[in-house]
Amino acid sequence: MGHEFSLTSIPDLNGRYDIYGAVHKGLRKAGCDLLGRLGTADSHDAQETALLIGDLRNYLMLAASHVSHEDENIHVELAAKGVSTVKVDEQHDDHRTAFGELxxxxxxxxxxxxxxxxxxxxxxxxxxxxxMADDLAHMHEEETMTAPLLWRNFTDNEILGIEMSIIASLPPEMSMAFMRMMIPAINPVERATLLGAMKKDAPPDIFQAVIDFAVRPSLSASDFTQLADALKLAA
Ligand SMILES: [Fe+2]
Known part of the structure; x- marks a missing residue:
């Protein structure tokens, strides 16, 4: 398959709502980490390979779930506006074939x-x-070609609504797994923004569970302290 990139035509966010940013950063980081571990794994070390295979299956499950979220929410909404998503639809079909082969x-x-x-x-x-090579190219296509189609056809509030319908469809353990993947992959300002919105809007026990089970275990002590300061969390 051919991917033609024009690196000079990468669009600026220009303050528009970025539906792909955090989850794609999470998928890139977790996928690249796993690729590194597959490269260094000792095939005769049963404990290491069992752990790696568990993490790899978890990653592929999240990646498959992510593809369906985009199909059922983003692509459906674009199709309703008469916008074609055929290229990214085909790439999603290729991903589904790859998941089975992997x-x-x-x-x-x-x-x-x-x-x-x-x-x-x-x-x-x-x-x-x-x-990973295909997925990196695919996510590039979505963030440089599909995102501007969303900005052209929807307001930021409508794009946020699409994201909220994805989040609402997730069982709690799945939300937690996506958070664990995204939090270490995004920068300090993005972490504070994402979790600041959750602190404001989510029930306090849910927010605390996210901090305890997804955020604290996935960050270094210094990154966690920086975030806790930004969010004014009680020590
Ligand atoms: Fe996608």
Missing amino acids: EELIVAWERAWPSHKPACGRKLYLAFAAY
Whole structure:
């Protein structure tokens, strides 16, 4: 598949609502971290590979869920305005094919005889790298081509409404998993903005659960302190 990038035509946000930014940063960081771990994994270390496979399956589950959220919310809304999303729809179909193929390679690695494990690990590493290459290109397409279509056809409040309908559709454990992926991947101002809005709008026990189970465990002590200061959290 060919991806033609024009790096000089990347649009500015110009203050517009960025529906893709945080979740795509999360997917990029978590995917690149996993690719690194697949590269360094010792196929004969059962504990390391079991942990890695668990994290990889969790990542692919979140990535598949993310693709459906975009289909069912963003693409549906654009289609209702008569805007074609055929290119990103096709890329999502390619992703769904890749998810199935990656799961087959994970199972093959899990079940391989010890002498075959390194070869199976190498196949999975290469396949995941190719998937990441496609996904990086795909997310670039969405943030440079699809986002401006949203800005042209919807107000910021309407785009926020699309995001809220995605969030409302998520079971709590899924919201928590997305937060754990996004928080360490975004910058301090973005963290303070995202969590500041949640502190203002969410029930206090929900906000506290997000801090305890998604935010604190995913940040370094100094990043957490900086965020806690920005949010004026009680020590
Ligand atoms: Fe997408």
